[in-house]
Structures are given as structure tokens and as C-alpha cells.
Amino acid sequence: MAVEGTTTLVGVAAVLGLVLGSFANVVIARVPAGASIVRPASACPACAAPIRPRDNVPVLSWVVLRGRCRACGWRIPSRYPLVELASAGLLALIAWRIGWSPELPAYLLFAWTLLVLSVIDLDHKRIPNRLTYPLTPVLAVLLVAAGLAGGDPGQALRALLGGVVAFAVLLALALINPRGMGLGDVKLAAFLGLGLGFLGWDHLVLGLFAAFLLGGLVAVALLALRRRGRRDEIPFGPWLAAGSLVAVLLGEPLIAAYLGATGLG
């Protein structure tokens, strides 16, 4: 692919990420509360003043308003622009990594969903079925279509098998240790298994390995620092998401380095 083509694509993905990041804030706030994500229009949680379009520009409005509601001065949490920036950064990285290809829409959805589910899991210690149930089949359809469009039915099949295998592995772990992992994590595993399986079994293994490594290291560090008691639940969803994104974005060089170091390559 031409370099200018890549730059344009990454820029478009970043702008799309800002807009979808704004929508992510709506989903993160409303879905766990069981509220509609389309109605009513956004309003200030403190004074209920409707948010005008010019005050609803991702990141910029927050900066211009100095993080306060125009009507009542309520402090808008910095998490709103941070989620928008994270969404823009993630979608730009995905566009850079995947490029113009039939699977690009699937991986933009993949990254956006993992961001949203991670924040909700950190907030509420659960991963809502209201998101995994509709988005998992959508991802499956996008990936199967991409595999077929790319002339590789095997890749489409591997995506589906990846979803089943990841689901089965985490279900087994959840049955062995119900306190360590919830069924929300198991359903999330089906979602990320689709995206990782499409890229290859090595990516699926790497994604799950990275999730347990990152989650385990942080849990040990928090215990050592006595920031958390042994019985406090540390959500696992964000680590599954982080491991998966590492595998998608850095899988090729990491797997090549591993094969080279072990003499398997």
C-alpha cells in the first residue's frame, strides 16, 4: 500500500475514533443502567440542560469549556475526553496495522468494543450481555464476509473456531475457579476468539497468554503493595481486552521474535 494511502486511512480512522469515542461514553454510561442509547439526547447529569452540538465536539468542547458544564458549572469528568482519545488512538492503530482490506471494519468494531467493555467492567465489575450478545454475531458476520471476500474460506472458518475454542477455554477456567472469572468474561472470550482466530491460532494463543500475564502481574503487584486484599475482585475483562489488542497490533513481530528465539522459526 502506498504511504500516502496509509496516512490518509489512519487520519480518517482517528477522526472516526473521536466520534465513536463520544458514542462510547454514551454506551458506557447508559447500557449498565439499562437505559436507551438513542433517547433521550445527551444532557448534563447535574442540571439536565441539553448539551448543544457545539458543546458536544469530542475532546475539543471539553477543553474549550475547561471541563465544566456551560449551564451549571458541573465538573465534567476527564474520563470523557480520555475515552474519546483512547478510541481515536486505538482505531488509528488498527487502521495502521490492518490497512485497506476487507477485514478492516471488523477490527475497528473489535477495538471499539473492547474499549467500551473494559471501561464498563472496571466501573461495574461485569460485562453486559446487552453488548456481547448483539456484537459477537455482528463481528462473526464481518469476519466471515472478509474471509470469503479475500478468497480464503479457511480463514473465515478459523475465526469461528477461534471463537468457540476461546469460549471453551475460559468456560473451563471459570468452572474450575468461579471466583477468578465470571460468565461475562467467558462470553467476551467468544468475541475476542473470533478476531484473534481470523489472524491465526498463534495470535489466539498469544492474546490469551498476554491477558493472563498482564492480569497476573498487576494482581501480584497490587497484592504486594497491599492496595487490594486477596478477596477483592479484580476485573479480568480489561486484561482480556488488552491481551487481544497486543496480539492484533503486535502479534506478527512478537510471534516472529518468539519463533526466532526458540529456534522454531
Ligand SMILES: [Zn+2]
Ligand atoms: Zn449542568
